[in-house]
Each structure stands twice: as C-alpha cells, then as structure tokens.
Amino acid sequence: MGAQIPMEKQTSSPNPRDIREASGEDRALLSARGVEKVYKKGPAEVRSLRGVDLDVRKGELAFIVGPSGSGKSTLLGILGALDRPTSGKVWLEGRDLFDRSDRELAMLRRSKFGFVFQAFNLIPTLTALENVLCPLIPGGTAREAAQDAARLLSTLGLGERMKHKPFELSGGEQQRVALARALIGKPEIVFADEPTGELDSQKGGEIIGMIRAMNRDIGVTVLIVTHAVQHILPGDRVLKLKDGRFAEDAPTPGGAPAGGKDAATKGGA
Numbered sequence: 001m002g003a004q005i006p007m008e009k010q011t012s013s014p015n016p017r018d019i020r021e022a023s024g025e026d027r028a029l030l031s032a033r034g035v036e037k038v039y040k041k042g043p044a045e046v047r048s049l050r051g052v053d054l055d056v057r058k059g060e061l062a063f064i065v066g067p068s069g070s071g072k073s074t075l076l077g078i079l080g081a082l083d084r085p086t087s088g089k090v091w092l093e094g095r096d097l098f099d100r101s102d103r104e105l106a107m108l109r110r111s112k113f114g115f116v117f118q119a120f121n122l123i124p125t126l127t128a129l130e131n132v133l134c135p136l137i138p139g140g141t142a143r144e145a146a147q148d149a150a151r152l153l154s155t156l157g158l159g160e161r162m163k164h165k166p167f168e169l170s171g172g173e174q175q176r177v178a179l180a181r182a183l184i185g186k187p188e189i190v191f192a193d194e195p196t197g198e199l200d201s202q203k204g205g206e207i208i209g210m211i212r213a214m215n216r217d218i219g220v221t222v223l224i225v226t227h228a229v230q231h232i233l234p235g236d237r238v239l240k241l242k243d244g245r246f247a248e249d250a251p252t253p254g255g256a257p258a259g260g261k262d263a264a265t266k267g268g269a
C-alpha cells in the first residue's frame with residue numbers, strides 16, 4: 001500500500017529528484033509551449049517568435065541571449081504578461097497565463113512579477129525612495145513600506161542616496177533603484193531586459209552580481225536578457241535565441257513539462 005517508488009528503486013534509497021517530482025515541488029513555475037508572435041505592419045508580417053518552448057523552475061536564474069532582433073524582448077514581454085502571444089501557451093504555476101482579462105494580467109504583474117529595463121525608467125520628479133515605493137499595492141502601512149524600501153536601497157548600497165532624484169544619481173545607481181523597485185513587491189519572478197545595456201562593463205557586472213545575490217538570498221526566480229555575455233559564469237543556465245527559436249543544439253532537461261511536447265531548452269554558457 002502506498003508504494004510510490006518503482007520496484008527497481010526499492011533496493012536503494014529513492015532519488016531526491018523523484019521525491020521532488022512526486023510532491024510537485026519540481027514542477028515548472030513558468031512554462032511555454034509553441035509560443036509564436038507575429039507583428040503585422042500593413043501587408044508585411046514580422047515573425048518575431050516561431051515556436052518557443054521553455055520551463056523555468058522556481059528559484060532558477062537563467063540568461064536569454066541571441067543576436068539583435070532574435071526575439072529576446074518579445075519573449076520576455078510575453079513571459080512577463082506585458083504582451084499576448086499570437087499562438088502557443090504559457091502557464092504560470094500550472095495555470096494558463098493568458099486565460100485572464102487584461103485587468104487580471106495587470107494585477108498579476110504587480111503582485112507576482114518585477115521588471116528591470118535597460119533604460120531604468122525611473123520617474124524623474126520622485127526621489128530614489130519614492131521611485132521604489134511607486135509600484136506597491138496598498139497593503140501594509142506606508143511606514144512599513146518605506147522601511148522595506150529603505151532596507152532594500154541600503155542592501156543595494158544606496159543608503160546615502162535615498163533622497164536623491166534620478167538626475168542626481170549615476171547610471172549604475174539608477175539601475176539599482178530600478179532593481180529595488182522591481183523587488184519591493186516581493187515578486188516571484190524578476191524579468192530583466194538588458195539591465196546592463198546602459199552601463200560600462202564594471203557597473204554592469206555589479207548589477208548582475210546584485211541580481212545574483214537576490215536570487216541566492218531571497219530565492220526570487222530571474223530571467224535576464226543580455227548581450228553582455230562576459231557576466232555569464234560557467235554553470236549558468238543560458239537560453240540561446242536565434243530567429244525566434246531556441247538554438248536546436250541546446251540540451252534538453254529531464255524535468256516534467258506542464259504539457260505539450262518536451263522540447264524545453266537548458267544549456268551551459
């Protein structure tokens with residue numbers, strides 16, 4: 001009774017992976033199958049994504065790389081529910097991401113996702129602290145929220161810069177404010193589209209280092225689009241896009257997809 005472990009495995013202790021899969025712990029947080037995006041410009045069509053399959057597990061950090069125009073931003077926008085696919089499916093925690101109204105998607109983005117963009121996108125008239133507080137859905141008290149924001153900014157080395165406005169901050173500092181803003185709502189997933197694109201290599205490395213620390217310390221799942229491959233380390237998960245598809249030579253993982261064909265990509269640097 002209750003024998004979940006196949007006979008041949010009873011001779012040795014069960015594989016931890018089997019236990020995780022049986023408990024559902026190992027299921028993908030975010031999955032995509034056959035995602036396509038076609039932009040129509042008059043009679044012309046741009047096929048930005050041509051069938052993308054992907055599984056991202058909770059707590060994972062992955063880089064998405066590829067030439068300009070390969071569809072990286074399009075894919076990140078779809079996974080982050082900023083845009084709908086033309087066809088294909090995306091699941092968040094096993095539920096169809098786009099089986100929701102635009103209003104529900106907006107709520108979901110605010111409660112579960114954090115975004116970091118190349119161009120920081122801070123509000124110029126607000127201080128660093130106010131920018132971080134900006135996306136918060138009223139929940140706890142304003143004082144608690146301000147304390148959280150101040151703590152985050154301090155962690156990111158901006159303890160002395162909280163009252164500064166964006167024009168009084170360097171590029172690297174502005175991006176750290178943007179990172180704090182992405183994290184203030186305690187998101188499950190952070191989507192970063194070329195977060196180092198406006199920074200020199202050293203400052204870019206610092207931002208990537210801070211994102212890695214957040215992933216490691218608070219377990220937030222992270223997807224980073226980047227051209228700055230010098231920041232990718234051996235052992236990092238790297239997803240290579242080319243012409244709207246993941247590179248065919250990318251090895252496939254052994255994990256269980258949320259459904260559909262098993263062609264998710266997982267590769268080394």
Ligand SMILES: Nc1ncnc2c1ncn2[C@@H]1O[C@H](COP(=O)(O)OP(=O)(O)OP(=O)(O)O)[C@@H](O)[C@H]1O
Binds near residue numbers: 040047068071072074
């Ligand atoms: N709103 C849009 N309307 C029409 N075509 C678009 C739109 N957005 C993107 N595209 C096209 O889709 C393709 C993929 O664009 P995308 O921005 O996803 O590329 P990318 O990999 O992020 O490139 P880059 O590295 O330059 O940022 C490109 O050919 C682009 O011109």
Ligand SMILES: [Mg+2]
Binds near residue numbers: 074193
């Ligand atoms: Mg892009």
